[in-house]
Amino acid sequence: MIGFYFAGTSVVHRAPAILKLLLLSIGVVGVGLAREPWQLGAAALAVAALFVIARVPVGAVWQQVAPILWLLLIAVPLQALLAGWIVAAMMTGRLLVAVALAALFTLTTTVTAVLEAFRLILRPFERWIDGDRVGLLVALTIRCIPLVAEIVKDVLDARRARGAQGSLLALAVPVVVRSLYAADAIGESLVARGLDD
DSSP states (O other): TOOOOOOOOHHHHHHHHHHHHHHHHHHHHHHHHOOSSSHHHHHHHHHHHHHHHHOOOOHHHHHHHHHHHHHHHHHHHHHHHHHHHHHHHHHHHHHHHHHHHHHHHHHHOOOHHHHHHHHHHHHGGTTTHHHHHHHHHHHHHHHHHHHHHHHHHHHHHHHTTOTTTTSSSSHHHHHHHHHHHHHHHHHHHHHHHTOOO
C-alpha cells in the first residue's frame, strides 16, 4: 500500500531523502511535459531500472500501482471519447510513471528521513515557517495513508462477513468512525509529546 517502507541497503535506499525529493519533483515535472510516446517510454524504463536497482519485489510495486488502475478504468475511456486514444494513452502513461516514481520514494525512504529532509528544506524560512511541524505533518500524512487503507480493508472484510456487500452506508460509517478514533489516538500521542500548542 502507499506509504509502506520496504527496508533495503541499495544505493536508492541510501541516497539522501532531500536528493530523492528533488529528483522526484524533477521526474514528475519531466513526465508531465513529455509529448512523444518514446519520451514516456524512456521515462518508464528509467523508473523500472530504479526499482530493479532498489531490489523492490514485484508484489510491493504492484500494491503501489494497483489503486490507480481503478481511476484509469473511468478516466481513460472518457479521455479517449473526448480527445482520442493517443491522448488517453499518453495521459495513462504519465499518471502511471508519476505514481511509480512516488511509490519508489515512499518504498525506499523512511518517515524519519522525510521529516529530516523537510527540516533542511525549510531551514532558510524558519523565521516564518516551522520546519519541524511541516515535516511532522508530511510524515503523518504518509503514515496515515496505509492506516486508512487498512481500516477500509478491515471494514470491507467485516461487511462481507455480514452479507452487506451492496450497502455503501455499511462501508462509509465504520470507516469514518474508525478513522476519527485513530486520529484522536494520534492527537493524544502528540499532546503527550508536547506538540499541542
